């Protein structure tokens with residue numbers, strides 16, 4: 001489901017982020033700080049601010065939150081959720097260990113009964129961020145190996161691990177009754193992904209995991225993506241998952257072909273485009289180059 005303009009107008013009622021003087025346009029970061037709640041169904045929605053998209057299920061019987069961004073934005077999330085329910089968070093999931101999905105745990109822990117992630121996500125969070133006193137961490141209080149499933153409110157929420165992909169510990173969180181699935185960073189929709197071998201990421205594994213998702217879910221499933229080329233693309237359908245899979249295939253194929261031709265690493269990482277994905281957006285400068293370089297290193301190391 002694409003977010004419609006109407007959804008945004010509806011959600012913008014909760015939008016804050018500073019006092020805007022009439023006719024005055026902020027070009028400063030202030031404008032980036034505004035946040036949005038977007039309803040996908042009556043009880044399920046997404047929260048967009050800075051970091052990976054947060055998903056939630058909020059009723060008077062259950063409150064489930066998926067991912068936590070960072071402490072400042074997590075506070076805005078909680079303030080907004082208070083208008084939907086006065087419950088504590090029954091379950092806070094982390095889709096994976098990356099800081100823009102887990103740093104807000106530190107704020108949310110006082111509002112959450114349980115923090116759940118895949119066992120590798122916890123291990124990678126400890127390993128990659130654990131020894132920095134300037135970045136205090138709050139870890140999952142419970143982990144799982146293959147599946148975590150629980151009935152809460154009118155939902156059955158199921159977290160599943162499909163294998164090495166964007167990191168070594170990605171899970172997919174599915175609201176089964178509504179058939180809405182949060183894919184964490186397994187899909188960067190219409191934009192270059194972050195490829196993180198140090199975080200246990202594996203490009204061929206990622207391709208395989210996306211194939212499993214395409215089989216596991218249906219054309220009716222609504223997906224929530226951690227990142228996208230624009231806010232409107234933070235939700236989507238199975239075709240977007242297929243396109244992400246096609247991108248990883250195209251990236252690996254292009255780089256291996258160039259290597260076979262005898263091109264140098266320097267030449268390959270400075271290629272003007274990846275065939276078939278010439279219009280992909282860079283969310284940060286150098287994203288395409290980083291993708292090419294990580295693919296090169298990955299194939300070289302095989």
Ligand SMILES: [Zn+2]
Pocket residue numbers: 096098166185194
């Ligand atoms: Zn990530």
